[in-house]
Amino acid sequence: MKYVHGYNQLENIRLQDQASTLVELLHSDTCYPAGSRILEAGCGVGAQTITLARNSPHAHITSLDISEQSLAKAKANIDNAGITNVDFQQGDVFALPFGPEAFDHIFVCFVLEHLVCPVEALHCLKTVLKVGGTITAVEGDHGSAYFHPDSKSANKAIQCQVELQKRAGGNAKIGRELYPLLTAAEFGSVHVSPRMVYVDSSKPHLVEGFTKNTFTAMIEGVRESSIKAGLLDEKTFDTGIKDLYRTTEKDGVFCYTFFKATATKPNNGHQISAKKDRKPR
Amino acid sequence: MKYVHGYNQLENIRLQDQASTLVELLHSDTCYPAGSRILEAGCGVGAQTITLARNSPHAHITSLDISEQSLAKAKANIDNAGITNVDFQQGDVFALPFGPEAFDHIFVCFVLEHLVCPVEALHCLKTVLKVGGTITAVEGDHGSAYFHPDSKSANKAIQCQVELQKRAGGNAKIGRELYPLLTAAEFGSVHVSPRMVYVDSSKPHLVEGFTKNTFTAMIEGVRESSIKAGLLDEKTFDTGIKDLYRTTEKDGVFCYTFFKATATKPNNGHQISAKKDRKPR
Numbered sequence: 001m002k003y004v005h006g007y008n009q010l011e012n013i014r015l016q017d018q019a020s021t022l023v024e025l026l027h028s029d030t031c032y033p034a035g036s037r038i039l040e041a042g043c044g045v046g047a048q049t050i051t052l053a054r055n056s057p058h059a060h061i062t063s064l065d066i067s068e069q070s071l072a073k074a075k076a077n078i079d080n081a082g083i084t085n086v087d088f089q090q091g092d093v094f095a096l097p098f099g100p101e102a103f104d105h106i107f108v109c110f111v112l113e114h115l116v117c118p119v120e121a122l123h124c125l126k127t128v129l130k131v132g133g134t135i136t137a138v139e140g141d142h143g144s145a146y147f148h149p150d151s152k153s154a155n156k157a158i159q160c161q162v163e164l165q166k167r168a169g170g171n172a173k174i175g176r177e178l179y180p181l182l183t184a185a186e187f188g189s190v191h192v193s194p195r196m197v198y199v200d201s202s203k204p205h206l207v208e209g210f211t212k213n214t215f216t217a218m219i220e221g222v223r224e225s226s227i228k229a230g231l232l233d234e235k236t237f238d239t240g241i242k243d244l245y246r247t248t249e250k251d252g253v254f255c256y257t258f259f260k261a262t263a264t265k266p267n268n269g270h271q272i273s274a275k276k277d278r279k280p281r
Numbered sequence: 282m283k284y285v286h287g288y289n290q291l292e293n294i295r296l297q298d299q300a301s302t303l304v305e306l307l308h309s310d311t312c313y314p315a316g317s318r319i320l321e322a323g324c325g326v327g328a329q330t331i332t333l334a335r336n337s338p339h340a341h342i343t344s345l346d347i348s349e350q351s352l353a354k355a356k357a358n359i360d361n362a363g364i365t366n367v368d369f370q371q372g373d374v375f376a377l378p379f380g381p382e383a384f385d386h387i388f389v390c391f392v393l394e395h396l397v398c399p400v401e402a403l404h405c406l407k408t409v410l411k412v413g414g415t416i417t418a419v420e421g422d423h424g425s426a427y428f429h430p431d432s433k434s435a436n437k438a439i440q441c442q443v444e445l446q447k448r449a450g451g452n453a454k455i456g457r458e459l460y461p462l463l464t465a466a467e468f469g470s471v472h473v474s475p476r477m478v479y480v481d482s483s484k485p486h487l488v489e490g491f492t493k494n495t496f497t498a499m500i501e502g503v504r505e506s507s508i509k510a511g512l513l514d515e516k517t518f519d520t521g522i523k524d525l526y527r528t529t530e531k532d533g534v535f536c537y538t539f540f541k542a543t544a545t546k547p548n549n550g551h552q553i554s555a556k557k558d559r560k561p562r
Contacts, residue, residue: 146422176427180429183531192481198473202472
């Protein structure tokens with residue numbers, strides 16, 4: 001057995017275990033150099049933009065979204081936060097209003113999950129990225145949710161969200177696919193870092209902030225559309241929600257994993273980094 | 282939003298991502314002080330004993346198992362490895378052949394999953410642990426396995442293993458329950474650290490060593506008993522296994538999470554560490 005990092009890993013794991021917020025867990029290691037040009041593709045109302053801008057105060061960030069309405073909200077949020085290194089641009093990821101290699105780095109968070117053709121979107125983004133520049137993609141995966149006490153009703157309610165997103169052309173279980181997606185889009189040096197949110201009652205901020213107010217609230221939010229679509233009956237859905245709240249009690253546990261991938265644009269658009277030979281089975 | 286560790290987390294996550302073996306991921310942060318007395322409860326054939334002993338070369342380890350046959354194999358493995366800080370003892374976790382507070386620390390790995398009464402086992406172990414000493418428990422969770430491409434047949438084959446272990450009185454999804462189990466056994470300062478194994482084709486050693494030779498091999502191992510028990514038909518089971526191997530191809534991904542918990546024996550056997558107040562929902 002090979003030990004690469006030995007006992008230093010103790011401290012590393014301990015610190016990761018203690019990440020106290022989702023923002024810290026997902027974004028604290030995204031920090032761009034001074035003067036670099038960053039594209040945030042699909043910024044929405046700017047939920048990640050403030051963190052992105054604060055983590056890289058001397059980079060220049062262009063935050064793009066297709067919705068003028070979202071952009072107006074994002075701009076207001078950024079202005080209220082006193083942040084000055086972000087400009088906003090309306091536009092479509094599939095028809096980007098930028099020249100080739102206009103950006104040093106690209107950041108795309110909770111966007112690919114909504115797209116019918118995520119690989120095509122990644123190809124489009126690659127054209128505006130300079131050679132050697134990085135793309136960072138962050139996505140959740142609703143198939144990674146499990147909990148104690150386990151509950152068939154809760155799993156069925158979650159499955160409603162997955163099915164509704166699928167019918168809308170998206171993929172709520174895209175997190176696990178970031179490696180094949182970025183590889184298919186001919187990015188190189190693809191590295192995926194899972195970020196698991198583990199919640200028990202010793203972490204009351206995550207019980208409230210994640211299990212209740214993020215995940216369960218999101219599933220509750222599809223109650224009407226799930227019932228209307230005939231995906232689940234009212235009683236089972238409501239039992240499922242009750243069971244999700246049950247996991248926030250003293251002896252409950254809730255687990256969910258986000259996936260964060262980084263990759264680079266290779267020298268030749270069609271050349272990806274060499275992989276180590278693998279023996280066929 | 283609160284940043285506790287800030288950018289140092291970059292390095293922490295990077296190093297954890299790069300853990301190259303399962304042993305490193307699970308055990309590299311278990312290291313006991315010189316002169317301390319350690320009980321390894323349920324050592325089996327010594328799969329973890331060599332790692333435990335090498336990580337704590339100046340601690341004295343007592344490895345207990347109920348099976349004389351397993352102990353003989355464990356002893357041979359330890360002798361072959363030239364390790365001298367381990368002695369072996371035959372005995373039952375529920376009737377431990379040691380006096381009260383005989384050990385400074387306890388280590389129990391892949392044992393609780395097989396027990397009908399894991400909380401009772403933890404209570405028994407606590408009696409031989411000195412006040413202030415730690416227990417370290419490591420367990421897998423078969424409900425944490427997910428993969429790309431997803432496969433209903435593969436999930437059904439995995440479910441066979443879960444069901445067979447349940448019928449044998451065990452719990453193949455016990456990993457997520459370590460916090461409530463240790464709390465119920467009145468340990469204090471319970472801390473659970475999930476250890477996710479993320480495997481894509483950029484990690485050929487984990488594709489071979491974990492997805493194929495550990496997880497899929499284990500599921501293949503219950504083929505006959507699953508079919509005999511009528512849990513699944515041959516065709517679906519075999520499709521499931523084929524689909525698990527499919528996740529080891531170039532565009533495949535496989536995820537599994539182990540849970541590692543540490544806790545301490547409080548001053549008063551009935552006093553557990555104070556929990557922060559939580560607001561009721």
